[in-house]
Amino acid sequence: MTPAGQGRAPVLEVDKILDDPMTKIVVCCGSGGVGKTTTAAALALRAAERGRTVCVLTIDPARRLAQSMGLSELDNTPRPVPDIDGSAGGELLAMMLDMKRTFDEIIVAHSDPERAQQILENPFYQTVSSSLSGTQEYMAMEKLGQLRAQAEAGQAPWDLIVVDTPPSRSALDFLDAPKRMASFLDGRFIRVLLAPARAGGRAYLKVFTAGMGAVTGVLSKVIGTQLLTDAQTFVTAMDTVFGGFRERAERTYTLLQAPGTAFAVVAAPEPDALREAAYFVERLAADAMPLAGLVLNRVHDSAASDLSAEQSLVAADRLAATTSHPMVVGLLRLHAERMQRISRERRLVGRFTAAFPKVRIARARAQASDIHDLDGLRRVAAELAGTPG
Amino acid sequence: MADWEGVRLHVVTGKGGTGKTTVAAALALALAAEGHQVLLLEVEGRQGIAQLFDSPPLPYEERKIAVAPRGGDVYALAIDPEDALLEYLEIFYKLGRAGRALKKVGAVDFATTIAPGLRDVLLTGKAYEAVGRRRTGRAEYDAVVMDAPPTGRIARFLNVNTEMAGLARVGPIRNQADSIMDLLRSPRTAVHFVTLLEEMPTQETADGVAELRAAGLPVGAIVVNMVRRPPLRPADVAAAGSGRLDRAQVAAGLAAAGLPTDAATVAALVHEATDLAERVALEEQERGTIAALGRPTYELPWLTDGMDLGGLYELAEDLHRQGAA
Numbered sequence: 001m002t003p004a005g006q007g008r009a010p011v012l013e014v015d016k017i018l019d020d021p022m023t024k025i026v027v028c029c030g031s032g033g034v035g036k037t038t039t040a041a042a043l044a045l046r047a048a049e050r051g052r053t054v055c056v057l058t059i060d061p062a063r064r065l066a067q068s069m070g071l072s073e074l075d076n077t078p079r080p081v082p083d084i085d086g087s088a089g090g091e092l093l094a095m096m097l098d099m100k101r102t103f104d105e106i107i108v109a110h111s112d113p114e115r116a117q118q119i120l121e122n123p124f125y126q127t128v129s130s131s132l133s134g135t136q137e138y139m140a141m142e143k144l145g146q147l148r149a150q151a152e153a154g155q156a157p158w159d160l161i162v163v164d165t166p167p168s169r170s171a172l173d174f175l176d177a178p179k180r181m182a183s184f185l186d187g188r189f190i191r192v193l194l195a196p197a198r199a200g201g202r203a204y205l206k207v208f209t210a211g212m213g214a215v216t217g218v219l220s221k222v223i224g225t226q227l228l229t230d231a232q233t234f235v236t237a238m239d240t241v242f243g244g245f246r247e248r249a250e251r252t253y254t255l256l257q258a259p260g261t262a263f264a265v266v267a268a269p270e271p272d273a274l275r276e277a278a279y280f281v282e283r284l285a286a287d288a289m290p291l292a293g294l295v296l297n298r299v300h301d302s303a304a305s306d307l308s309a310e311q312s313l314v315a316a317d318r319l320a321a322t323t324s325h326p327m328v329v330g331l332l333r334l335h336a337e338r339m340q341r342i343s344r345e346r347r348l349v350g351r352f353t354a355a356f357p358k359v360r361i362a363r364a365r366a367q368a369s370d371i372h373d374l375d376g377l378r379r380v381a382a383e384l385a386g387t388p389g
Numbered sequence: 390m391a392d393w394e395g396v397r398l399h400v401v402t403g404k405g406g407t408g409k410t411t412v413a414a415a416l417a418l419a420l421a422a423e424g425h426q427v428l429l430l431e432v433e434g435r436q437g438i439a440q441l442f443d444s445p446p447l448p449y450e451e452r453k454i455a456v457a458p459r460g461g462d463v464y465a466l467a468i469d470p471e472d473a474l475l476e477y478l479e480i481f482y483k484l485g486r487a488g489r490a491l492k493k494v495g496a497v498d499f500a501t502t503i504a505p506g507l508r509d510v511l512l513t514g515k516a517y518e519a520v521g522r523r524r525t526g527r528a529e530y531d532a533v534v535m536d537a538p539p540t541g542r543i544a545r546f547l548n549v550n551t552e553m554a555g556l557a558r559v560g561p562i563r564n565q566a567d568s569i570m571d572l573l574r575s576p577r578t579a580v581h582f583v584t585l586l587e588e589m590p591t592q593e594t595a596d597g598v599a600e601l602r603a604a605g606l607p608v609g610a611i612v613v614n615m616v617r618r619p620p621l622r623p624a625d626v627a628a629a630g631s632g633r634l635d636r637a638q639v640a641a642g643l644a645a646a647g648l649p650t651d652a653a654t655v656a657a658l659v660h661e662a663t664d665l666a667e668r669v670a671l672e673e674q675e676r677g678t679i680a681a682l683g684r685p686t687y688e689l690p691w692l693t694d695g696m697d698l699g700g701l702y703e704l705a706e707d708l709h710r711q712g713a714a
Contacts, residue, residue: 032405032406033405062589302661303657304653304658304661306649306654307648307649307654315643315646315647315648318647319645319646322645324642325638325641325642325645326622327621327622327634327642328638328639328641328642328643328645328646329642330620330621330622330625331621331625331639331658331659331662332646333620334620334621334658334662337620368667368668368671370588370589370671
């Protein structure tokens with residue numbers, strides 16, 4: 001049975017992408033709660049067991065999944081994952097992103113020791129580095145750039161990097177965050193705060209006669225003079241490292257557009273997830289980013305798909321009236337629920353495919369339980385590759 | 390008698406995807422029943438409440454959004470941190486044009502971005518103000534329900550005092566934070582967690598509860614959302630779980646119903662029952678984790694027809710029946 005829509009979607013050939021030595025980066029993106037981290041880990045494991053040397057960068061894995069990959073702590077350094085099948089000559093290294101530490105490292109790398117110290121100790125830096133929205137996305141990109149540079153320079157063994165993206169409300173945050181952060185640090189008010197530092201006293205006076213005195217005056221009344229001074233110090237210090245920041249963000253952005261990158265948009269057959277996936281597919285095209293295809297997790301199926309939901313329900317009602325087969329009544333109602341779910345999922349995916357007929361799709365069936373071991377990851381990866389065991 | 394007599398501020402949190410906004414709205418409806426006035430607050434700028442009630446996007450203004458069962462009103466407000474800051478400045482400093490100037494140069498955006506703690510003080514501050522507001526000699530709202538940030542951020546969000554302590558040591562913002570904290574730590578506040586019977590949301594709920602307790606904030610109820618009732622009798626689920634479903638009986642039942650009885654169909658149906666049994670077993674495990682938290686727990690059903698306004702009233706009725714309101 002091939003419902004309209006589904007049959008037409010071309011298949012995403014996962015192994016072809018993972019095996020191709022030209023593939024250097026796989027980015028798994030999508031809205032939160034669709035199995036992004038699991039997909040990243042599964043693809044990385046499969047690539048490694050097929051002979052690649054892979055580094056997987058995860059953002060916020062479930063505790064037991066992290067443990068299964070030997071990630072007991074957040075230490076910002078890729079560590080070998082034990083117990084993988086290395087018979088094809090591959091290797092898997094895994095790391096969890098430590099956002100704060102990545103940020104600290106950038107500050108240290110881009111300013112003299114004295115200034116770095118000044119920034120790291122500023123109370124604003126503490127909040128910005130750990131909770132400014134977009135920081136996590138930005139740091140994920142930064143880390144990706146670093147991992148790639150290490151590999152290029154021959155300082156690291158991996159020839160493929162698989163990245164998971166932060167669990168943002170919207171998948172687009174991943175692409176927008178660096179720009180948002182740049183525009184924040186470039187904002188008008190920041191420039192005002194910076195004016196005295198950049199141009200000395202005269203500009204300071206000039207700005208303030210233009211009415212800014214009242215503004216900062218009010219702010220210091222509300223938030224306190226100390227707070228405003230801290231903010232000013234922070235902004236001034238950040239300004240000196242910021243050129244480097246933007247340059248690096250742009251370099252990573254270019255790297256993502258390169259042919260060696262493959263974006264896998266991860267979704268589940270649910271309305272919100274597929275809507276997000278559609279936005280993201282459009283956005284990747286607009287930004288000239290190479291889309292590999294859609295990874296569809298948690299797809300339901302049935303080995304008795306010839307028995308329709310309607311048939312099952314009618315039969316269950318008829319049987320219930322006889323009271324002789326209560327167990328089978330339950331089985332039929334359960335099957336009907338499943339068939340209804342399958343047709344809803346197919347309808348949703350069919351709509352996506354109608355809008356994006358060229359987007360390739362790889363599917364993994366819904367697992368009865370969460371995945372927290374390497375065998376589970378292998379199973380998911382095999383399904384995505386179309387070779388379930 | 391309802392479980393939350395005396396609670397004026399209900400904070401609803403939950404992991405993304407658990408239906409936090411839906412539960413907050415249903416709770417507001419339930420609390421408004423029988424002639425009460427309830428304010429439903431949204432703090433994350435997603436306009437989820439408007440979507441839920443099929444209304445156009447909410448402005449920064451309290452609007453009546455629904456009529457509760459047996460009389461009573463639910464008002465809704467989407468708080469925008471920038472507007473909240475300007476309103477705050479207006480109240481305390483009578484800024485007028487200077488306030489608008491602040492917004493124009495991006496100072497407000499700057500202040501709320503660089504100091505997330507400040508944003509949280511403004512957001513919780515609005516709830517504090519609404520709880521305390523009086524009209525014609527009595528509280529304007531019998532209860533305020535806040536659709537709060539997700540579980541992973543809730544303790545930080547509510548712990549405005551500690552958040553601000555690092556930044557503002559003195560001054561009016563600090564004083565404001567102190568008064569808000571008094572309300573949040575008091576029995577007049579309850580923080581409810583929405584979860585699903587799944588591993589990640591339950592784990593996050595347990596972590597969130599522990600964090601709130603450590604911060605001295607009052608943990609309210611656990612609302613288990615989207616609970617699906619298995620169509621199989623418990624004994625059959627157990628049999629499926631241990632591989633003891635009788636295939637001959639299945640075939641006999643199928644025959645009686647006039648359906649195909651081939652081995653493949655029988656195997657498929659039995660397999661589907663085994664999947665269900667596995668899910669049910671995991672759900673039981675999560676129920677145990679939730680019960681161990683020792684809080685009142687309510688279960689809300691999975692709505693087969695999807696979420697709509699009618700469903701919202703159904704959930705409100707469910708909450709009422711279980712003693713939430």
